[in-house]
Amino acid sequence: MKAANAAAAAAAPAPDPAATPAALGPAPADAPKISIASLLGPVTLSGFGDFYYSFDPNHPQDNMEELRSFESPTNGFDFNMAELILDKAADTTSSESRVGYHISAGYGTAAKIVNGSDNPLFTDDANFFVKEAYVDYIAPLGKGLTITVGKFVTPMGAEVIESNANWNYSRGLLFDYAIPFFHFGASAKYAFNSKIALTGYLVNGWNNTIISHAAIFDGQFGPSSGLTYGVSLAYTPNMKWSVTTNYFAGPVTGAIGTSGQTLNDWKQISDTTIGYTPNAKWAFQINGDYGFGPRYYFGDCFDDDVKASGRPIRQGGTPICDHTPSVNWGGIAGYVKYTFNPKSNLAVRYEWFDDPDGYEGLLENFFTGEFFDGWAQEVTATYSYNLTSALLVRGEYRYDFASQPIFQQSLSSPIGAVKEQNTALISFVYSFSSANLK
Numbered sequence: 001m002k003a004a005n006a007a008a009a010a011a012a013p014a015p016d017p018a019a020t021p022a023a024l025g026p027a028p029a030d031a032p033k034i035s036i037a038s039l040l041g042p043v044t045l046s047g048f049g050d051f052y053y054s055f056d057p058n059h060p061q062d063n064m065e066e067l068r069s070f071e072s073p074t075n076g077f078d079f080n081m082a083e084l085i086l087d088k089a090a091d092t093t094s095s096e097s098r099v100g101y102h103i104s105a106g107y108g109t110a111a112k113i114v115n116g117s118d119n120p121l122f123t124d125d126a127n128f129f130v131k132e133a134y135v136d137y138i139a140p141l142g143k144g145l146t147i148t149v150g151k152f153v154t155p156m157g158a159e160v161i162e163s164n165a166n167w168n169y170s171r172g173l174l175f176d177y178a179i180p181f182f183h184f185g186a187s188a189k190y191a192f193n194s195k196i197a198l199t200g201y202l203v204n205g206w207n208n209t210i211i212s213h214a215a216i217f218d219g220q221f222g223p224s225s226g227l228t229y230g231v232s233l234a235y236t237p238n239m240k241w242s243v244t245t246n247y248f249a250g251p252v253t254g255a256i257g258t259s260g261q262t263l264n265d266w267k268q269i270s271d272t273t274i275g276y277t278p279n280a281k282w283a284f285q286i287n288g289d290y291g292f293g294p295r296y297y298f299g300d301c302f303d304d305d306v307k308a309s310g311r312p313i314r315q316g317g318t319p320i321c322d323h324t325p326s327v328n329w330g331g332i333a334g335y336v337k338y339t340f341n342p343k344s345n346l347a348v349r350y351e352w353f354d355d356p357d358g359y360e361g362l363l364e365n366f367f368t369g370e371f372f373d374g375w376a377q378e379v380t381a382t383y384s385y386n387l388t389s390a391l392l393v394r395g396e397y398r399y400d401f402a403s404q405p406i407f408q409q410s411l412s413s414p415i416g417a418v419k420e421q422n423t424a425l426i427s428f429v430y431s432f433s434s435a436n437l438k
Helices: 002-011 017-024 036-040 109-116 173-178 304-309
Strands: 043-055 076-088 099-107 128-139 145-153 182-191 196-203 228-235 241-253 266-276 282-293 313-315 318-321 327-341 344-355 374-386 391-402 420-433
Touching: 036 043, 076 109, 099 109, 109 128, 173 282, 173 327, 173 344, 173 374, 182 228
Parallel strands: none
Antiparallel strands: 043 076, 043 420, 076 099, 099 128, 128 145, 145 182, 182 196, 196 228, 228 241, 241 266, 266 282, 282 327, 313 318, 327 344, 344 374, 374 391, 391 420
């Protein structure tokens, strides 16, 4: 049988090579291309690196600029921040997809500053931080109620921690002094329609990973907030206008010594940001903050003369007694941005911040350690150029001035401190996202 089959095969005519593809059917399609985006699926991995060089002609002796946070180191290069972000947006396509999450971690000067703002018992000066870590769930209530639990940045203000998401490179006075950096707790957001959304918050105060009123510093107590309540209303009537207003309030203790406060004192703030974009070239923003709360009490305050004064009295930079029961602070910031083309724009910011009772400790004389009651203002101009789609280069000039001499001079200066500060910098921010990688 095998011999017959072999003979038949040998006698059969050879197949026509030209007819073979048609006989075999269409050629198989190319195998799908594997990319980072396809591997991650609904998850996005993104991040950026942020470096800058700044110059301050005041030549402060510690090379730290006053009224600055993340970009305070001057007269040299600084690694402002590197950040990695893992994000999965929640949606309503299925019951499983209703859950999302967001995790971002960073390293650099910005991380150190944010860590230092946390509850005194848990403050550290590490250059690494977990900026945000939260879970979202879209509950099937009405059009969808988005519940968020974890650590997240504050909804207040016109600026954010990431420099490449702001119009200017340096962060403003209101960002640094009027509002917190982050909250830890829960929120619930409901969008009534495409124009109006309302969010409620229950969080551990301002910049508190956890709430603690435990003793520190030889049996004394540090300022700490209790559970704080907040509400945020976002209104976008059309493509040109946007309005967001926030209100947060919660009990706070500021006791440092035996004559301290209780959690019957409340710290409150109202924050509003208005945006207007009339066309593709021009964009405007205005941000205002007003806050009030208990002054932190220092020392024993047993001296009747000190108590009767009703004003803070300090000697050699050491607080003796603050007897003012309630103080306030506030400010306003205006922003203008002009876009020359898709690659470049110019942004100008003006700010005025008033701290008449020294609540935020804004105005401090570096040489005496004394805090002053007063105001500060600044004007900033920033030119941004996208060298590539991923690399943003910025040049910036900023002029700060205050009601008191708070800006350091060099050790050789006979003045010690002045009321003005001029600074210039150039920054480089490289950004990436897996959604753009092929």
